[in-house]
Amino acid sequence: MNAAPLIRELRQAGIQITVTGDRLHIEAPTGAITPELRQRIAENKVELLAELRQPVTTTDTRADLLALAGRLAVDRAHVHRLDDDGVALLAAIGEGGMRSFLLAADDAATRQAGKVPLDNTAAIYCVHCGPVFVHPGIADVLPVVAGWPRAAGCPWCSIRKAGGYVPRPRITCESCTRFKPDTINPAAGVGTCASGHSTHYPMQRHGCGDHRPVTPEGTSHD
Ligand code: SF4
Numbered sequence: 001m002n003a004a005p006l007i008r009e010l011r012q013a014g015i016q017i018t019v020t021g022d023r024l025h026i027e028a029p030t031g032a033i034t035p036e037l038r039q040r041i042a043e044n045k046v047e048l049l050a051e052l053r054q055p056v057t058t059t060d061t062r063a064d065l066l067a068l069a070g071r072l073a074v075d076r077a078h079v080h081r082l083d084d085d086g087v088a089l090l091a092a093i094g095e096g097g098m099r100s101f102l103l104a105a106d107d108a109a110t111r112q113a114g115k116v117p118l119d120n121t122a123a124i125y126c127v128h129c130g131p132v133f134v135h136p137g138i139a140d141v142l143p144v145v146a147g148w149p150r151a152a153g154c155p156w157c158s159i160r161k162a163g164g165y166v167p168r169p170r171i172t173c174e175s176c177t178r179f180k181p182d183t184i185n186p187a188a189g190v191g192t193c194a195s196g197h198s199t200h201y202p203m204q205r206h207g208c209g210d211h212r213p214v215t216p217e218g219t220s221h222d
Pocket residue numbers: 171172173176177178179180192193194195196197198200208209210211212
């Protein structure tokens with residue numbers, strides 16, 4: 001069996017598959033590996049190892065990059081856009097660097113299209129962008145403040161600065177320092193937003209880039 005279609009299917013499901021020695025290494029969002037998929041991976045392990053191990057064999061780095069992009073199910077346009085200096089740089093850092101470059105370029109293109117890369121399943125709080133989605137590997141190493149992994153910058157910063165669309169994790173106004181409950185009748189469940197957004201019920205979940213999580217002390221996250 002040609003394992004390339006299965007590798008493509010895994011990648012499109014947000015599943016990263018790599019080889020270390022004789023072992024397949026898989027990183028997947030929770031629930032992405034179904035019993036049926038697990039069985040297919042096991043049944044095709046030999047073919048997957050062979051496909052993923054294919055060495056760079058030509059002296060034409062651009063051709064190697066195009067072949068690698070095909071195996072990773074990454075848009076070949078990322079390779080076509082490289083000038084000769086860029087190709088030479090990637091040739092110098094080897095196949096691991098080429099793989100990282102192609103995956104990073106693919107993630108960046110997905111973000112620029114206003115979509116979340118499939119494996120970016122963790123919500124963090126960026127001090128510039130507010131709540132955003134990133135890869136769990138990023139969230140895992142961040143300090144947690146007011147219940148949110150907190151970052152001084154994120155992969156969405158350049159997109160936000162350029163005026164692009166940033167998809168948001170869903171939050172509530174009641175957990176935001178900018179929500180001011182109605183002082184006369186707070187039990188009515190209404191209030192106002194200090195950022196001037198239209199009214200949401202305090203517990204209504206929605207996306208908001210101006211959300212500022214309340215700390216346990218009741219102060220601003222910033
Ligand atoms: S900034 Fe966003 S989350 Fe905060 S109160 Fe306003 S609308 Fe709600």
